[in-house]
Amino acid sequence: MNDSPTAHGGCHVVYTKYDGSLHWNFAGLERLGEDEHGVWLGAPAGSQGRRGYEPPVTYDHAFTLLFPRDAWWTATFNAPPTDIEVYCDITTVPVWREATVSMVDLDLDVIRRRDGTVYVDDEHEFAEHQARYGYPPEVVEAARRTAGELLEAVGAGTGPFGGACRGWLERVGG
Template identity: 30%
Template sequence: MNSSNEPDIQIQAVKYDGSLHCEWETTLLTETERYLVVYGRPGRVLHHHTRNQTFICDTPSLEYYDLQDGYTVNLDLEQEGQVRYYCNICLPTERTASGLRFVDLDLDLVRNTAGQWTVVDEDEFLENQRTYHYPDEVIEGAKQMLRRLQNKMEQQDFPFDGFLEKWMQRVNKKIDS
């Protein structure tokens, strides 16, 4: 699904101290002053530096990166068309020369294929507060962003208003043609 007008960009998730956590390559679909949307092709390689492992991602994904607020949204298209969401609570994503970089603050909001939302990695958030010496404003900001994201999801506000699903339909049409 890549062409000359859809550049590959590198995504980097780092920990609060700047150490590389995960990285993978995606294809840029759209970029505004507020956000970027990228496409993760099936078969992409995810390097998980924290675990010292490499994963092959078999399913396609659409990834939304907010440049002003501290969250990301991944829409993963699972087998038989089922959709799973994975949202990172983070510091606002930064545009870099080769792609995007964000500081992962460990809290995640996940929707499984049955449509149930769950907050995960709260224990990791608590542990890394001590490990990386998160300032109080970072801790409180992460908690507030999680609540804001949950409200967006409950009220089906952007980007939970069908925005990513429409992008997935566009991508699927392009792949099928």
């Protein structure tokens, strides 16, 4: 992988919106490793993230983030007791520069709750932002296609959604 994150030290995660404004961002996450699914970062309970420049949010559970290669999504795998087990953001392809990974959040999310319920969220926001930000047709198509593919994979538990996160979560106390 070109411009892969550093082997040691904290990684930074930067989601922006299509207009370049800062969205969710995390500093100092641990690079756990890389496998056939992509690069895994970890956050123990007590880690913080921010939405834009809002005050930090402290997480009471551990989680891992997966950044696949050449895919229009990222995934968060949450340790119990959270109700949301898997949270996939539809994004542009993540780009690594040194120890920072960045991508544009395209609003749509695929979510799996602990009870097995799987659904696509924020379709209204996706429609609103298409008009506000002027998403090109190829971005709209890629986002919709990716959401459909993820809905199927997350629901069926295939690929990284079939338990690949367990070992990575254990490394951060989840």
